[in-house]
Amino acid sequence: MESLGAVTLGGFLVSYIGLTLIIQLRYVAIAGLFHWLLWGRPEDKVRAVRLARISPKRDVVRHEIIMSLISAFIYAAPAAFVLEMWKAGGTAIYGGMPAGLWGWLYLPLSAFLYMAIQDTWFYWTHRAMHHPALFEVMHRTHHKSIQPTPWAGFSFHPTEALTTAWLLPLCAVFIPIHIGVVLFLLTLMTVVGITNHAGWEIFPRWWMTSLPGRQMITATHHNLHHTRFSWNYGLYFRFWDQVMGTDTMDVAVRKKPVSTKGETPETAPAE
Numbered sequence: 700m701e702s703l704g705a706v707t708l709g710g711f712l713v714s715y716i717g718l719t720l721i722i723q724l725r726y727v728a729i730a731g732l733f734h735w736l737l738w739g740r741p742e743d744k745v746r747a748v749r750l751a752r753i754s755p756k757r758d759v760v761r762h763e764i765i766m767s768l769i770s771a772f773i774y775a776a777p778a779a780f781v782l783e784m785w786k787a788g789g790t791a792i793y794g795g796m797p798a799g800l801w802g803w804l805y806l807p808l809s810a811f812l813y814m815a816i817q818d819t820w821f822y823w824t825h826r827a828m829h830h831p832a833l834f835e836v837m838h839r840t841h842h843k844s845i846q847p848t849p850w851a852g853f854s855f856h857p858t859e860a861l862t863t864a865w866l867l868p869l870c871a872v873f874i875p876i877h878i879g880v881v882l883f884l885l886t887l888m889t890v891v892g893i894t895n896h897a898g899w900e901i902f903p904r905w906w907m908t909s910l911p912g913r914q915m916i917t918a919t920h921h922n923l924h925h926t927r928f929s930w931n932y933g934l935y936f937r938f939w940d941q942v943m944g945t946d947t948m949d950v951a952v953r954k955k956p957v958s959t960k961g962e963t964p965e966t967a968p969a970e
Contacts, residue, residue, distance in 0.1 A: 714779035722771040751898035763850035781868040821934040852892030
């Protein structure tokens with residue numbers, strides 16, 4: 700590709716530093732907002748269902764913030780490279796007003812396609828990282844948050860962050876996507892990562908038991924993964940968990956929050 704030759708070290712470094720700061724600031728702003736909304740106010744003012752049996756501990760929050768900020772440096776690198784390629788016209792990212800009905804219909808379709816690709820990759824790599832051979836090296840850092848907080852959304856070991864940081868930038872080189880959809884997906888990814896680790900279920904019960912709600916992953920689904928380890932590996936959708944028999948959302952909705960008493964990362968079961 701000619702666009703690869705147009706990527707200069709100077710341009711890449713400027714984009715890399717800028718994107719790192721944007722990712723970090725976006726994370727701090729959104730995680731900080733949800734932390735205050737859910738944990739910073741009296742419980743009777745929070746219109747959500749509490750999942751966590753314990754309140755966030757300072758040392759856990761500190762660990763989550765540090766690892767998430769480090770992850771930003773990793774996520775920014777492939778994004779900066781593709782950004783420089785985009786400036787040279789070498790990606791499948793496009794702008795402007797969509798042309799005709801198909802152009803408008805393709806916006807949500809492309810968003811769903813990217814989410815499905817990311818969800819599939821996430822499920823299988825996530826499940827693989829629960830194998831004893833990989834768990835210690837790659838995934839234990841994330842599971843130090845036995846009862847996660849909103850700050851845990853990107854609390855990954857660098858090796859884990861590397862498994863996903865390149866995926867969406869690579870897709871953007873080959874699969875057409877509008878720049879507005881790119882920005883939407885990046886924001887959605889941050890919000891989902893933060894809310895699914897919030898320790899509170901912000902979605903009403905009627906939504907989670909509805910037909911569309913039963914296909915989506917929320918904090919109730921992912922919180923059970925952190926407290927029991929061997930279930931609920933998905934990111935956005937329950938599809939792969941349901942197909943592979945690792946979904947326990949229906950049980951989680953009917954029961955009270957799972958107690959974390961006695962749970963430690965050392966109890967993580969092998970695949």
